[in-house]
């Protein structure tokens with residue numbers, strides 16, 4: 001018998017002839033309790049609490065906010081379909097990923113990366129990337145040391161269940177809550193280990 | 208058909224009391240453990256408090272896991288089909304040795320002799336690093352704490368913070384002596400030490416061809432794997448190499464993606480005491496142009512089917528390895544993780560290791576507890592650890608009827624694990640506090656277990672809940 005058959009057989013033996021699977025009670029909160037503005041306030045509060053930098057702006061201020069967030073950055077990585085309206089005030093060099101993918105060394109040499117996101121979750125201060133529009137492949141937001149992420153108000157869900165329900169499970173998903181961190185040395189939190197040490201979220205509110 | 212037990216790093220050569228005795232002689236260890244467990248448990252309490260539906264989430268989490276166990280064979284087949292359709296290659300391993308063989312062969316096929324690793328309990332359980340080393344493959348642990356432990360040639364002492372038994376100056380010394388490229392004049396500032404590790408590992412990340420991971424969850428419906436982490440070393444390993452090999456215990460399944468809405472709330476809050484850990488990655492087979500293009504998944508039994516066969520004990524398989532039970536355990540706090548001599552320490556280790564190895568190989572572990580019930584109260588998936596402990600104690604006693612009483616031996620051991628009479632009295636008071644929530648859950652005035660030493664008596668009978676005040680306290684107060 002091969003390993004697969006044997007393991008499945010063992011498990012069936014362990015369970016006996018008629019295992020009963022209990023019903024799952026789902027009485028936890030699923031819907032967003034908060035309305036738009038309160039939800040954004042909560043997201044900002046939670047992002048700041050986890051040491052992300054946050055800028056709030058109106059739709060016509062995105063380019064200026066991006067340029068300010070990227071002050072001092074001379075080489076910026078951006079996914080292929082980054083809206084021109086985000087980049088128009090940034091004076092440095094923009095290196096686009098694609099159609100030829102950038103090498104890891106090129107990503108490592110960049111000062112920052114600019115992306116959008118798929119969903120944000122207010123209650124946990126989380127942004128979720130799914131490789132969709134303006135997000136690019138996963139390495140883009142991992143290797144550069146500074147990640148600037150534009151979140152629009154319609155992308156903000158209240159809680160984890162509401163956020164997950166907006167996502168496509170089979171896409172490669174990255175949930176980001178603050179900059180990378182470790183507490184491995186005497187439980188002292190140190191921000192910035194291998195992932196980007198700076199996370200800057202630009203929250204675009206309705207005009 | 209007999210169900211074979213697990214092998215690998217699940218049992219030691221010494222009984223728990225003897226191992227605990229050695230650990231009790233280390234004051235630095237106890238001070239570190241005290242600070243760590245209390246800091247994390249307070250953080251946890253604060254973020255759990257924030258959620259009005261915490262108990263509803265626990266009930267859902269517990270039921271989802273019970274549901275998974277009842278349907279495990281069909282869910283595994285479903286997972287395999289979905290992962291395969293998405294481009295992953297699924298392998299099966301009966302025990303630790305077979306899992307190591309599969310991984311070693313897969314690494315060899317890539318032609319490399321260097322791999323990077325994300326912290327994974329399953330690979331520690333099967334002793335993968337040692338197997339790879341024997342095959343001439345060097346494996347680098349990339350989680351900061353795991354790196355410290357690996358450089359020190361030591362073993363992890365806590366599920367979540369494996370290097371908690373070292374303080375900063377000890378870590379500085381380990382880096383200076385063993386890291387090779389440690390900068391000269393390294394100080395013991397945590398920030399400086401983390402930076403040294405960052406630089407040390409960065410070159411490896413950017414050049415590695417093969418990574419090995421575990422998984423926190425495996426989604427049957429979609430074939431998706433999920434890893435939660437903090438430092439970004441996980442993302443590095445899961446994203447940059449060409450080949451990714453993930454070693455996953457068969458119990459890690461969840462039926463569908465929507466079940467993550469429960470576990471992504473339960474796990475981070477219980478584990479690190481954060482609303483959400485910095486990074487969670489999910490991947491489903493291969494994504495063209497993004498991440499590893501060769502994706503392997505090794506599904507491991509290694510004693511899990513044997514554990515599933517015990518109707519009382521199988522709930523230990525629900526564990527999501529958050530380590531909350533370690534952080535509230537008065538015994539763990541005194542002796543640390545090494546005394547349990549298994550990759551699974553603390554209260555969960557005391558019920559999981561003996562079931563995976565069979566009780567004969569781990570007879571004293573079920574006695575490594577005061578049965579205070581605190582572990583049950585904090586467990587995000589409501590594993591009734593005291594209930595399983597009592598059940599296993601019975602099995603341990605039954606297994607050696609003709610020998611000196613296992614209870615008596617273990618009880619003597621616990622007496623000095625808890626130190627002296629005063630400390631023992633304090634533990635009993637703590638136990639009484641622990642019974643309040645238990646009482647609420649059970650809605651009755653009896654429990655099936657009492658704190659040590661009365662537990663010897665209650666191992667096979669129901670007993671009334673401890674009085675709110677012990678006779679001794681009452682005497683002292685009213686005299």
Ligand code: SF4
Pocket residue numbers: 477525526527528529530531532533555582585586587588589590
């Ligand atoms: S038994 Fe429960 S509390 Fe302990 S590590 Fe497992 S899930 Fe966490």
